Amino acid sequence: MTPADLADLLRATAAKVLVERGSDPAVLPDEVKVERPRNPEHGDYATNVAMQVGKKAGLNPREFATLLAEALSQAEGIDAAEIAGPGFLNIRLAKSAQGAIIETILAAGEKYGTATPLAGQKINLEFVSANPTGPVHLGGTRWAAVGDALGRILSAQGAEVTREYYFNDHGAQIDRFANSLVAAATGRPTPDDGYAGAYIGEIADTIVAANPQALSLSADEQRELFRREGVELMFAQIKQNLHEFGVDFDVYFNESSLFASGAVEQAIEFLKDSGKLYEKDGAWWIASTEYGDDKDRVVIKSDGNSAYIGGDIAYFQNKRSRGFDLCIYMLGADHHGYIGRLKAAAAAFGDNPDTVEVLIGQMVNLVKDGAAVKMSKRAGTVITLDDLVDAIGVDAARYSLVRSSVNSSIDIDLDLWTKADSENPIYYVQYAHARTNQIIGNAAAFDYASVTPDFALLTDVREGELIRTLGEYPRVVATAAEAREPHRVVRYLEELAGAYHPFQSDKTLRVIPQGDDDVSPLNATRLEMVKATRQVLANGLGLLGVSAPERM
Structure with missing residues (x-):
């Protein structure tokens, strides 16, 4: 008898007792909770259901517990039911009932632990989505491990899960990346707002080797070449590193496609026309404070250009148009404001804001010999997925990153995880x-x-x-x-x-x-x-x- 079986038996028995006493069984919770006592001498399981509903049913909790214990003791698989305190019930299973757990596990095999409460639900699970301007850092690595595990767990409960990587190939960060590559290829210093690290030089050298004419192109042609091929090379490396980490995605979605197709402009015009945006100081805003954001967000800047949130809005609409019932976003610690703005976007399109869930992950630090590890040999300014895997291996890396709630920062002690x-x-x-x-x-x-x-x-x-x-x-x-x-x-x-x-x-x-x-x-x-x-x-x-x- 599993805890779930016992919970069902308890509810059915309690309902029978209440009916016999002339009380309404509707006072019972949908699921009766059973727990394992800290002290095994108190029994195999315990429940406080008598205390929870006794007064609602017009019964003294201990009196209800007494009646429930008497009825439960007659049930198959129950060895004894004893009252403790003001109405707690301690339950001992018959040995044959414990054996049934073993038989259930062996019969189910790999399916043991799976269920179907989420059957029929289509979930879009977006995680990692690191910019293609450098290797996956520790924060992204945490989301890779946690996101993949969450996808497996949701699937085990019957959901149809699509793992999605949002490929940020549009915006100023890509321009800075291209400029950094050009600087490395031409022997100039890294721009003040550029990206440093040995990987920049490696990518630049690869592009020059494949394109001997690269250094003789005009500045604009050169920048476009290094932007296009640099992003392609960087993202290929990211995908390979994630694959070796045991993480693969069903969909790689390009941010740039939202702008090229006109989806961003169309989404914003729809919101304007439907009165979901308001105008202030020459800009158009969405009321994201109504959904927990710390301030309303500009959607169209005063110069007429779309703000970054425009892409987010169009992306959410795209997900919903693909038939997803729930969109889960797994974002870094600096993205807390996205909770309100994405829920506001859902509401603006007439959706239930609860079709959006945003999980925020906190920081990860590496520790060795009692001191923080601060710099990657290859990436320069950050610790990467490869650095962690090289230090402790894939299994330990994944396990250590999933082991704690994402709401808390974690320190990974390299000495501990290699023991x-x-x-x-x-x-x-x-x-x-x-x-x-x-x-x-x-x-x-x-x-x-x-x-x-x-x-x-x-x-x-x-x-x-x-x-x-x-x-x-x-x-x-x-x-x-x-x-x-x-x-x-x-x-x-x-x-x-x-x-x-x-x-x-x-x-x-x-x-x-x-x-x-x-x-x-x-x-x-x-x-x-x-x-x-x-x-x-x-x-x-x-x-x-x-x-x-x-x-x-």
Whole structure:
């Protein structure tokens, strides 16, 4: 019996009790919450539903809890239900019910933890979208890891997810990039507002090698050549680096196409004509303060040109025209104002502002030997995706970046994440998977097939704790999807590894027969539990885009 199964049983039993007492079962919540007590001696699960709805139903909470405990104790799969305090209910599952969790996991395999609450929903998930003026920096790398994990988690809940990269190939930053390349190619100093770093010289040299006439062109022709080919080369490198990081996109959308097609101009004219913009100081504004922005935003400047938000507005309209029900934008710490302006854009087009979600990610810092790492060898002014991967590898990089809420800044200690011991969180989790695989491999030499598992034999507290932790996985994935918080899966995996390691390290809890002993029903039952643990660890790591090694 999984926590979700228990929650359903609790609600059905509570509804029956209320009806028998002449109370309206509508006072019950849609979902009854069950939690695991901190102290396993208090039971396998606990609920406060009696305290939550007792008075609403005209019953004393403890009286309601008493009635509920009596009815619940008669239910299949429940060993005991005990009242604590003013109306808490502590529940102990029958051993056979705990065994059902193992059977469910093994039957579902890779599908364990998936569900369909988001079935039929088309989600556009935009993340990274780094300017093609330099390598992906640490902030973009965090979004690459978190965004890809979130896409996997939303898909696991039934959503149709399109991963999209917004290719910022329009605007002043591209001009500065081109000017920097020209300066490097011609031996002039980097412009004051330009881009520095060894990568600029490398790209410039590549362009000159492919275009021997480049240095003899006119200034305008030269700038256009270096702009066009420089952006192409830089973006090709970004795509390659992300691919090697395990992140690929379904759509690469060019910002410049919005301007070339007239989409920006058309969107702005629509908003003007429909009265969604107002005029002030010779400019046209959108009332984004109504949606949480710190100030209203200029859409058309006083010189008649579109402001940067014009592209954002047209881009949102383009997404909606492609049939997306929800547009999630994952942006850096300096983009907080985008929440209000994008919701304002949605409302201006007659959409529900909730069709827009903006997730803001905080800063990432690297630490080595107790001191901050400040500069990249190649990019010069920033730490890049490649720098992080070179230091700790793809798996550790992805795991460390997803491990914390995006609302908080993080320090990645390079010394910690390269350790091959239990202090390193990813090693701790991956080693648990490797150990399950080793035990299952060792079991192949014995005849387990002829022995029937009996889950009633699993009486050790560590076995019960491991099984209950395994049962939590579907709920963790569902919550991670609903809250847009992939770090919940990471923390769960560490909890699962923490429940597994004490079990497998205790030689009295044997999975493999000792000496010449035959396989016992207890051995066979424990092997099923180990197989289930391996499956859940692999499923969870898969949602993070992290490997589940067979040996370490």
